[in-house]
Amino acid sequence: QRVLLLVASDVDALCACKILQALFQCDHVQYTLVPVSGWQELETAFLEHKDQFKYFVFINCGANVDLLEILQPEEDTFFFVCDSHRPINVVNVYNETQIKLLVKQEDDLDVPAYDDIFRDEEDEEEDSENESDGSEPSDKRRRFEEVFMEVKLFFSSFRREILFDYEQYEYHGTSSAMVMFDLAWIMSKDLNDMLWWAIVGLTDQWVQDKITQMKYVTDIGILQRHVSRHNHRNEDEENSLSIDCMRIAFEYDLRLALYQHWSLYESLCNTSYTSANLKLWSVQGQKRLQEFLADMGLPLKQVKQKFNAMDIALKENLREMIEESANKFGMKDLRVQTFSIHFGFKNKFLASDIVYATASLMESIEKEGPETTNFIKALDSLSRGNLDKLHQGLDLAKKQLRAIQQTVASCICTNLVISQGPFLYCSLMEGTPDVKLFSKPVSLCLLSKYLLKSFVCSTKNKRCKLLPLVMAAPMDVEQGTVIMVGIPPETESSDKKNFFGRAFEKAADSTNSRTLHNHFDMSIIELKTEDRSKFLDALISLLS
């Protein structure tokens, strides 16, 4: 039986896909892979393939809508859903026949009890049937507060309330790559490559700010045990590294983006954490950067040249030195727990390097070939045999990070972030440099998050520091559409829960705005440029 793989366009999904592909290869399962960037593509892909396939695997898509409702599959069709999007639609959770969810057991889904959301409905049907089924009248009757119709109303509002509470916030569960790795491990088919993909998947969630710091650290701990299980042998024989071997190691490394493939200086300038904390968009910020470098005692020449070419003696205690100075400058979290990978002798990457490179490949705006080219390229870059693609990705990622940093700086310097009351709002104008880059969801989200961090560091308005951000960028000039994303407030204790999905939906409904909820993240929408202002007005009054 051939299987159809429907894979969303995010790095975690790609990693999960790689693991599953490897498992399929082990078991000689035939499959067809279809990348899907949104609901429209998903529906089209399903319709195109539903006659040839009975088994469908959804990776990082499908969990948060009623799949049976929107796809109307035949009864002998089965959906396997591995998706970190939360909340999972309750019908998917409670359907026991056609939908199989791949979820880690420890993941608390907080799903409302079956009885609360479904049984009442059946009971009511029974009751109303009962009323007309001619059974004997009850011998005693209590007079309720409401008459029967109102009781029904009450029940449905009660159910609505429960569902509303459950569906109110979007968030992310365990990385799909990790879930898939768990599956491989349970089947005793886990390989070091798969483990690396699981690491990259988790790191993607962290880079994209999808999970809490707590969740990240917990999951790192889980993966660390697997890493030592898979890589202990190599540690004894440090010198036995051959050209085709790979080794994964736990690192307590700098959170400076791509620094080992860039110059330390560039990385410091284009990493959100350092750039926001040092406020690099201002003259004082640049001065602070100089002071920071001076404090470390690193010669500017060394800092600005390629990291590879840096003086080895300087590199030896680099991490400790930087950390010490960073502490003085109020950057207490410059080091993070992560993993690195060695391919052969000279290729070493941090997990975040791979995330940036793969994401950039996936959203590359350099048009070449059919639409799936980017996806395939990004997927390929995850295989260790494709270093050239990986390097290509690294280059793209550097461009992207620079573009983000420049855009952030210009938005802050020109006061483009404005408080709308319940949220901050920033809209990129057509004609802004690199604006095309931000018509893509992952890039736009990254930009929004970096912008919000920087804004929070730049503003003195304490209330504004606690606000979420809505960001819009031109999407398709010819069709007159914008892409809009809402992100939760940037606070240290943030639970990363996002209420914009529901809010967007309501605002669109109440204003009849022409919007398209096409993305698997409900907090990203497309809408007609002309409808933007009434949509925003509705959003403001909705959230006020």
Next chain:
Amino acid sequence: PVMSEHSERMKKFKNRGKDAAALRRQRVEVNIELRKAKKDEQILKRRSISIAAMEKSPSPGEDKNPVIPLSLGEIVEAVNGSNAELQLQATQATRKMLSRQKDPPLNQIIELGIIPRLVEFLTHADNAPLQFEAAWALTNIASGTSEHTRAVVEGGAIPAFISLLSSPHMHISEQAVWALGNIAGDGPPYRDALINCNVIPPLLALVSPVTPVGFLRNITWTLSNLCRNKNPYPPLDAVRKLLPVLICLLEHEDKEIISDSCWALSYLTDGSNDRIQIVVDTGILPRLVELMGSPQLIVMTPALRAVGNVVTGTDEQTQAAIDAGVLAVLPLLLRHSKPSIQKEAAWTLSNIAAGPCQQIQQLITCGLLPPLVELLAKGDFKAQKEAVWAVANFTTGGTVEQVVELVQSGVLKPLLNLLLAKDSKTILVVLDSISNLFLAAEKLGETERLCLMVEELGGLEKIEALQTHENNMVYRAALSIIEKYFSGEENPDLQPGTDQDGLYNFSVEKQDFDF
């Protein structure tokens, strides 16, 4: 012992010259109990909702002025105090607690000992809101278990509620009707206590052409509870007072009022023949038969049940139902999609088939045999069981000609198939029917022919198999048939041989009654 049990069973048939009263089978009590239990379960289920949620979102029907939540202690104090304002507040708070969906605190409220005070409030004619709140609260307490109802009655509620029936405020008298319904529904003792307190006249006085439908529904339900329950039945003079009004309500256009009136009549007919007679004498049977054909299940079900009860009565009472047209409606009901209706209709038919052959003849004339055979062949199993009884009664009481007609309608095949039933009782009734068929065949000298038919339809095999049945009676009955009609394979009489002319020698004179 086998024989005595057999004759015990035979007594249940209505047959010429036998104990007629015992022939009609009364409804099996268990079914009703089960039905009731299921209903109670559903009511309980309906309460499955959390209190927190209740309190969080007030229902749309909530009054405008919010009730200040009072502690139970405060309620006791206020109810026992003399401040009318506080009394009302506390009574309303009590009523609200008792009206919520989940876990109404019946026991707690009873334990507060405030019921006598609440009953006293019923008499405060100058304070209608207080009367109303107290009446509602007491209604809900009385809606609980027998113990809860008892607490209300022992608080002196019966006379108080009966006088409230005549309250000038309609919502108060309606609440009194409801409360009295709950008390009457508890069982014969309180039902009769109400009747002895003369509840009927003021209750009936409330029924008028201008009574609102909602109110009338409550009244009808309470009236039906006054007719409900046996051991003992409600006093006859009470029944005589209630009947004319029920007959009247049966003409109402509201289907719930009709339904509850039908239920009342079904209770009244679910008894001895003299009680059935009182209902028959009202001349209501044609209307009941008409309602049996209603497309509304809530009307059809109790109407069918009432008529079904009537035909458990005497031949004359059964005839009254036949004259009212029951046989014209039954075919539809035997083919009804709902198994419970099929079953009830077949039960009714079986009791008509237990009547004298004139009634059996009417049954044939009205075309009941085809739906009966259909039901036997592919009805719901419970309905099949009733249909088997109908066949057994028919073959017991029918003339030879009538039995021949039954066989010609194709009864044999589905009847023999039911020998595969899991239920020994049913198998026994089938075997009995088969014996009866053979008796008729013997009278016609068509025994061999019937033997052949039974054998061709695979019946012999099945009867033979029943000789190893674990139930002794089944085994005996099967053995008896085999011995009587199928034992002598060597017996030339039973061998379908040929004479010189090549004619089958069992094709005897009575060609008319060819099976």
